Amino acid sequence: MEIRPPAGVVVGVDGSPHAALAAEWAAGEAERRGCALHLVHAVETGTITVPARSGAAVTDLLLRNAQEVLDRALAELGAAHPALRPTGDVVPKDPAAAVVTAAEHAELAVVGTRGHGGFASLLLGSVSLRVCAHAGCPVVVVRGDRAEGRHVLVGVREERDAGAVRFAAREAEQAGLPLRVLHVWSPVVADVAGAAAMVDELGEESDLHRQLLRRTVDPVRADHPELDLDAEDFAGPVAATLVDASAEAALLVVPRHAPAPRLGLRLSTAAHAVLHHAHCPVAVVPV
Incomplete structure (x- = not known):
């Protein structure tokens, strides 16, 4: 069976x-975007060890059960x-490979934090993590209800993250929410001789980061003049700051950069x- 490469929103x-x-989150997103919704239910039939004569029957049973699960999900979403x-x-x-393949031509892929196969203690399952790492389109990992958030939040590291800011701007407009752009950076100044020199260097570094943020955000602001957009930079721990800020967000957007040539x-x-600790859905956007 070949998976169709659909457009629109794909959800595992x-x-x-x-x-x-x-x-359910994906259905609401498809409605907001005015696009199609496609569900993917993957079953790893090749990992079962059974006698040869029983193998075909077991595979058929697994696929029938999976079709029932899919049909029930389609019926529930269709009614709602x-x-x-x-x-x-x-x-x-493989579930991760199935979603990545299905999303090759999609606008967005959506996954939950964990499925049936994961350990209950895990905050994020391996399937969701692999989809985020390999999908060619933005991926949203759903946790909680984004309707509770005050704004869409996007984390910016460098100028090439403008693509993530543009994605976040479109999400904010579709949801009728403000956009908050947050550039968190860790000071590189350390062990300098004298407090005055340290203050001067930190001030220069801070100016560079403000300029970076302005260059990244200004073109997006110009393209979305009606959007309530606030941008700020903050010196501190990147991950902890974004996780804390996500408590008031409807959606947290983070960029995904291409891996480095060696061991990236x-x-x-x-x-x-x-992805493991945010208080709201997280969108991972390849840039």
Whole structure:
């Protein structure tokens, strides 16, 4: 069975409460965007060890059960969002790979924090983490209800993060919320001789960061003149600051940079931290 590469919003489902929350969030997002919603339920049939004569029957049973889960999710979403007409596929494939493949031509991929297969103690499952690290489109990991937030929040590290700011601006406009851009940086000044010299160097460094933030945000502000956009820089621990700030956000947006040629991480340390500890849904945007 080949998965169709749909446009619009793609969401991974597996019958778990976390996936149901993600599917409902994805449906609301598809409605706001005026686009299609496609559900993907992946089943790893090749990992089962059974006698050869029983293998086909077991695989067939797994796929039938998966189709029932998918049909139930489609029916529930269709009843709650009649204008959407959601579609779906059961895919005999690794779940993370299935969602990444399905989202190749999508505007957005959505996943829950964990599925049935994860340990209850984990804050974020490996499937969701792998989708965030490898998808070619923005990925939202759903936790909580974004309607409770006051604004959309986006973390900025450098000028190339303007793509994440543009994504956040569109999300804020669609949700009718203000946008808060936060550039958190860690001072590089250390062990300088004399307090006056340290103050001078910190002041210069702070000026550079304010200029970076202005260059990153001003073009987005010009493209969205009606958007209530506030930008600020802050010297401190990046991950902890973003996690704390997410308590009042409807959505936290973080950029994902291409990994370094040798041993580079696909997700930064800060992105890992907010995916595990944020108080709201998190969007990971490749830039």
